Amino acid sequence: MAGQTNHPIDEKRLWDALMGMAQIGATAKGGVRRLALSDVDRRGRDAFRGLCEAAGLTVRIDAIGNMFARRPGRDPKRLPVLFGSHLDSQPSGGKFDGALGVIAGLEVMRSLNDHGIVTEAPVELVNWTDEEGSRFGRSLLGSGAWAGLYSLEDAYAMRDPEGVSVGEALDGIGYRGAEPAQVFPADSYFELHIEQGPILEREDKRIGIVTGAQAQIWYDAAVTGQDSHAGTTPPSARKDALVGAARIIDLVDRMMRARGEDGRGTVGQLFVSPNSRNVVPGEVKFSVEFRHPEETELDRLIAQFPREAGFIARDCGVDFQLTPLFRNPAQPFDPACIALVRDASARLGFSSRDIVSGAGHDAVYVARHIPTAMIFTPCKDGLSHNELESILPEEARDGCQVLFEAVLARANRIV
Ligand SMILES: [Zn+2]
Numbered sequence: 001m002a003g004q005t006n007h008p009i010d011e012k013r014l015w016d017a018l019m020g021m022a023q024i025g026a027t028a029k030g031g032v033r034r035l036a037l038s039d040v041d042r043r044g045r046d047a048f049r050g051l052c053e054a055a056g057l058t059v060r061i062d063a064i065g066n067m068f069a070r071r072p073g074r075d076p077k078r079l080p081v082l083f084g085s086h087l088d089s090q091p092s093g094g095k096f097d098g099a100l101g102v103i104a105g106l107e108v109m110r111s112l113n114d115h116g117i118v119t120e121a122p123v124e125l126v127n128w129t130d131e132e133g134s135r136f137g138r139s140l141l142g143s144g145a146w147a148g149l150y151s152l153e154d155a156y157a158m159r160d161p162e163g164v165s166v167g168e169a170l171d172g173i174g175y176r177g178a179e180p181a182q183v184f185p186a187d188s189y190f191e192l193h194i195e196q197g198p199i200l201e202r203e204d205k206r207i208g209i210v211t212g213a214q215a216q217i218w219y220d221a222a223v224t225g226q227d228s229h230a231g232t233t234p235p236s237a238r239k240d241a242l243v244g245a246a247r248i249i250d251l252v253d254r255m256m257r258a259r260g261e262d263g264r265g266t267v268g269q270l271f272v273s274p275n276s277r278n279v280v281p282g283e284v285k286f287s288v289e290f291r292h293p294e295e296t297e298l299d300r301l302i303a304q305f306p307r308e309a310g311f312i313a314r315d316c317g318v319d320f321q322l323t324p325l326f327r328n329p330a331q332p333f334d335p336a337c338i339a340l341v342r343d344a345s346a347r348l349g350f351s352s353r354d355i356v357s358g359a360g361h362d363a364v365y366v367a368r369h370i371p372t373a374m375i376f377t378p379c380k381d382g383l384s385h386n387e388l389e390s391i392l393p394e395e396a397r398d399g400c401q402v403l404f405e406a407v408l409a410r411a412n413r414i415v
Pocket of ligand 1: 086098131193399
């Protein structure tokens with residue numbers, strides 16, 4: 001390790017625990033399939049709970065299955081410092097997305113024990129339920145219910161493709177807990193996560209100091225022209241919805257690129273009708289999303305895109321309709337918590353850079369109520385939501401050490 005710490009975490013124990021969790025739901029290609037509230041998730045939770053209790057932590061479960069493992073502080077009146085992530089995975093997910101933050105959090109607890117440290121404030125490790133959303137269709141389910149973004153009743157009623165509801169699945173694995181699933185007073189929240197993108201690796205930085213999450217807007221778009229015979233309809237008579245859509249898709253890409261490396265604009269779904277090779281397409285429906293770290297820049301996109309897409313549609317002789325689905329504001333993280341991450345990383349001698357989270361994370365919802373920061377570590381080729389997702393043991397160690405230092409500093413701060 002480049003810099004100094006008086007309290008090194010145990011790299012081998014951290015890596016062994018990560019590999020142990022990766023055994024639960026392990027896939028043939030080296031990934032993990034641990035779908036939220038499945039029997040495999042139950043096994044992961046049970047194992048995690050056992051490790052927490054063996055480390056002397058007290059585990060509570062709330063009504064949406066979020067798990068909280070507490071280590072008492074010297075001053076019981078102090079609010080707890082929270083940290084964690086999620087143990088559920090994508091259907092063909094990797095070993096580190098989510099698991100890194102939870103298992104590194106466990107290592108923080110074990111290292112506090114090893115070093116005989118009594119923190120002033122209690123510290124509490126969290127495993128949020130169903131971050132991925134790949135089974136019941138809504139990501140950040142546990143942290144969202146906890147943060148009050150939707151009601152517990154709505155969450156319980158959501159069903160997977162087999163018709164099993166969240167409520168039934170929670171009961172099925174025995175993780176519908178007694179604690180209310182709602183925000184409780186807490187001092188702060190820290191989440192360590194793999195970047196899931198290429199920036200840290202490309203710039204050879206060890207730590208990403210996450211300053212917040214970007215704003216986003218999602219739309220459904222529809223272009224309507226007229227179906228006609230591919231052989232008999234001359235250019236002057238065509239109302240080709242797919243040509244209109246293609247030019248609008250190009251507009252999405254151009255508007256993104258006009259904003260440099262911070263821009264995001266994606267059309268990921270396209271439905272062509274009638275989708276026949278000798279018919280000029282009469283209707284195309286597609287998705288559009290834009291994201292940007294700055295709210296004002298998203299405002300500009302929202303003002304500009306419908307107008308320019310409308311001009312393109314008119315030139316193509318087709319109709320264009322745009323339906324906004326939702327807009328999420330940019331979520332800045334807490335300056336004091338960010339500073340603790342930055343200080344820890346600098347003290348330890350790690351190369352770092354500020355970074356805005358491109359993906360959704362539990363921390364984004366927690367940050368609506370509680371001072372929050374995140375720490376990113378690189379992942380190989382920026383690859384995630386993939387069985388080949390991979391990090392190095394020393395990358396896990398260094399991210400965990402930054403988490404440890406930030407949590408310790410926050411729990412011992414003078415209030
Ligand atoms: Zn994740």
